[in-house]
Amino acid sequence: MKEEFTLSVFTENSIGMLTRITNVFTRRHINLDSLTVSESEVKQVFKYTVVFKSTQEQIDKLIGQLERLVEVFKVFAHKNTEIIYQELALYKVKTDLLSNGAVEQIIRESQARILTVDREFIAIEKTGYIEEIESLFAKLSSFGILEFTRSGRVAINKAMIE
Amino acid sequence: MQQEKITGAQAVISALLCESVQTVFGYPGGAIMPIYDALYDKMDELNHILVRHEQGAIHAAQGFARVSGEVGVVFATSGPGATNLITGLADAYIDSTPVVCIIGQVTSKLLGTDAFQETDVIGISMPITKWNYQVTKASEIAPTIAKAFYLAKSGRPGPVVIDITKDAQFDQTTFDYKSCLNVRSYAPSPQPDLAGFIKAAELINKAKKPYLLIGQGIVLSKAEEELRQFVEKTGLPTASTLLGLGALPNNHANFCGMLGMHGDYAANVKTNECDVLIAIGMRFDDRVTGDVSRYAKQAKVIHIDIDAAELNKIIKAEVAIHADAKYALQTLMGLVEPKQHTHWLEEFRLGKDYEQTQLAKNKQLHDSTKIMMEDALKVLTELTGGEIVVVSDVGQHQMITARNYAYNKNNTNITSGGLGTMGFALPAAIGAKLGSPDQTVVAIAGDAGFQMNIQELGTIMQSDIGVKMIILNNSFLGMVRQWQQLFFEKRYSFTEMTNPNFVGIAQSYNIPGKKISEQTELREAIVELLEAPGAYLLEIIVEKEENVYPMIPTGASVSEVLLN
Known part of the structure; x- marks a missing residue:
């Protein structure tokens, strides 16, 4: 298996x-x-x-x-x-979406953070499991995602010494 | 005082001399010219053999390494020079042969630009080398060569490629050679705990039908004497893989033959009857195991190998010991009880008699005035006592040589095992002769394989190398034809060969030769071959459609041996 x-x-x-x-x-x-x-x-x-x-x-x-x-x-x-493992994702969406309270709420609830606010776009960072990253992607999709990228997994061992 | 500087090319030659290299096989070209220029001044210290094709150079280096236990060294130029080495690198990698190839590369500024004769040698050779490295600075040359020699010969040996840009060959450097004794990420000498050996010895001591399989690991660790003592103390019946032949003399009382697809009947069948199977320095190749799901299931397996990646790779071992063969045999020697497995050995002997009787029936089907391949090998054994170096090519004659020539001396069995490279024998025999000039070296090839590197007759002529050559000519790609006969309804698709006048070709290279086709001529012709003062070519016309038996068809179990 x-x-x-x-x-x-x-x-x-x-x-x-x-x-x-x-x-x-x-x-x-x-x-x-x-x-x-x-x-x-x-x-x-x-x-x-x-x-x-x-x-x-x-x-x-x-x-x-x-x-x-x-x-x-x-x-x-x-x-x-x-x-213990995580992945990191960056999402680029239009800045004017910030005036939409729904997007702000999604960012808060997803425990994501805003990295940059440009005149035209904002960059959102989310660290977590792949499912969480995908879930945020799905939620933001309806508002339009301009660019998205996700890192590979980083991991550390739960044992004290590897 | 300022230290004297030399060129990178001179550093290459000096480093090889520091590694006590005496012979190099190579072929010059644009990107390696500075190294050849440096060699010009050291011709009396470093013997360079000019081959006719780079594949010939690397097979010669392999033959040299296999017979001498030293590292074989190759020079080649960039691009096609380098790509012509690829088959030999793959061969040396799968057969664990220590070879260092020094290859010229375009100047470092041109790397990656598709310059003339530029090839990504590092990328191409990565999966088929133990290690490879591109040198772009003259100062890196000495430490890289030191590391290459250390890696090629330590642990499980293998081929190493050093790709040196032309500017690194021209540039000046100081030279202070230090042998490499350690690479921090690499641990070639396993430190096995005693517990595994104790468990192995208990299994061996209690076993009713223990059976020992040996491979080239014995030869590579120079453990032939330890093996003989171990076998004699434990009374173990012992069979060998193709590349292990010679590690225990064929005429030893405990030697039970060769394993594998065309191995001996009893040697194969008993694998599925023994209670403890001890495998040392072999890797359970699919040609040895047949169907693994029906391989030695009844036995407790003890597997000892220097390469941890081989343990539990194919066959799950009850006791897996990561160790050098020599160390393992020395350690086990103190733990095993003296035993004689007379009845069990007798079963092997009965199996051998049965096999002989069956094979004799096959022979009766052939015209007795004509020569069968095995006749030539039997005569060769009789005339030499099985004590010369025999280099075989790939195909039917290879299996017939392995089966019928008696390898009674170590380091005398040279053949392409894992890769099965046709064209190997002629250049490998050239290397073997240079690696052991005092021994008689006979290359045995089929009519097809001989033509795959036939150009190396030129190397024999130019460097006056006393290689004896036997071509067993059946005008067929015999092994493929045998499979077509047995598994493809005799549809002989492109296996019949129209051959040249081999003796005439040899004569063009000033090599004497003879062609025979009658049984009555055989002995005298082989005597003439062996007594010839230098190189000699004997073409023997053999039965066209002789098959190699015994045979375990692909996918069958080692118990399912076909004898005719």
């Missing part, structure tokens, strides 16, 4: 690392749902957070093949219950 897994892949910061990591998934014909890359808590050690649907058996094999890469330090796999 397939379920959602989040892999944390810790690597050196070297050119081509992204391709090396994604090659392992491509070879096994796995489509990624989300990918986020950033420097980790250790300077010059990068963390790839990869989200996709898989089975525990396949995960074990993927970890082996990822850890076999020379510049990979360690790989951890987690189910959603084992991590």
Whole structure:
């Protein structure tokens, strides 16, 4: 049975690392749902957070093949219950909508915040689970969304030390 | 005092000399010219073999590495020079062969612009190299080469590509060579706990029908002696994968043959009868296991491998030990009890007798005056005691060689296992001869595979390399034809070959040769081949439609062996 897994892949910061990591998934014909890359808590050690649907058996094999890469330090796999995770989204809507009390209420209730107020548009930021981000998208849709973007998942482990 | 500077190209040559490299296989071209220019001054220290095609260079480097246990080194230019290496890189990667390829690249300012002879070598070779790296500064050359050698030969060995831009070759740098002893994100030497070995030894000690499978991991970790002692103490029947042949001499009392699709009857069938299956330095390739859902289900499996990614990849192990084969055998040696599995070994012998009887029946169907492929290998074994280096190509003759030549000495079995690369044998034999000049090296190829890198006869001529060549000519792509016969209703779609005069071609390269087709000529012709002072080509016309048996059809279980 397939379920959602989040892999944390810790690597050196070297050119081509992204391709090396994604090659392992491509070879096994796995489509990624989300990918986020950033420097980790250790300077010059990068963390790839990869989200996709898989089975525990396949995960074990993927970890082996990822850890076999020379510049990979360690790989951890987690189910959603084992991590604290969030995504971030930005929504651009017309400024004149602010005069509409309904939009203001949606922003408040969604625990979103306004980042920028331009003469023509406002930028709204929402951090949360994908369902919350999608729900806000749905609510704003009827008023017209000029632009939308959502980040990949970022996650930290619930255990004290990974 | 200011340190003396040299060019990046000179740094390449000096670094190779610091790594004690004596032989390089290569082919010059625009983007690697500075390195070849630096080589011009060191020709007496670094022996460069000019091949006829870059694929020949990398297969030669593989043959060199496999016979000597050293790293094989290749030079090639950018673009087509680099892309011609790809098949060899894939071959070396899947067969864990340590090779370092140094490739020229366009100048760094032109990277990414579709410059003349520019190819994204790093991108192309990434999935088929253990590591690759693009060097754009002269100062990076020495540390990168040091790292490349360390990575290529440590842990599970493999090929490494270093792509060096032309400006980095020209630029000046100081040179202070330090061998690489550690890469922080890479742990090639596993530190297994004793608990796994204790559990493994308990299973082995209690087993009624334990069975040992060995692979190339034994050869790569130079554990042949530890293996022999372990086998003799435990009394384990032992079978080998294709690439493990030679790790335990074929004439050893406990050696029970080869595994896999064209392996031995008992060696395969007993996999599904043993109670404990011990696999060391092998990776349960699909050609070995057949249908995995019907593979060794009754057995408790102990799997020992240096590559953690191989453990539980194909076959779930009761005890999986991430360890080097030599270390594992030494550790287990102290934990296992002396045993003799006489009755169990006898079952293997009975299986072998049954197989021999069945195969003899197949042979009777053929004209006894004509030569079958196996006859040539049997004569070769008789004349050499199974102690020469045999480099086989890919196809029917490869399986027949593996089955009929007796590999009685380690590091003498060179063939393309995982990738199954036709055209491998001739260049790999060139490399093997250079890697072990005192041994007789015989390349055995089919008529089709021989033509895939036939241009390397030019390398043999120019560098005077004493490679012996046997072409087993059935005028067919024999293995494909066999499958067409068995599984595609004899619809022989593009498998029949019209061949050239091979002996005539060899003569054009100043290589003596002979063609035979009668059984009565066989022995004398092989004697002549072996006694020839240098290179020699023997073309043997064999039965056109001989099939390789035993055979486990794709998708069948190892218990379902066809003998005719």
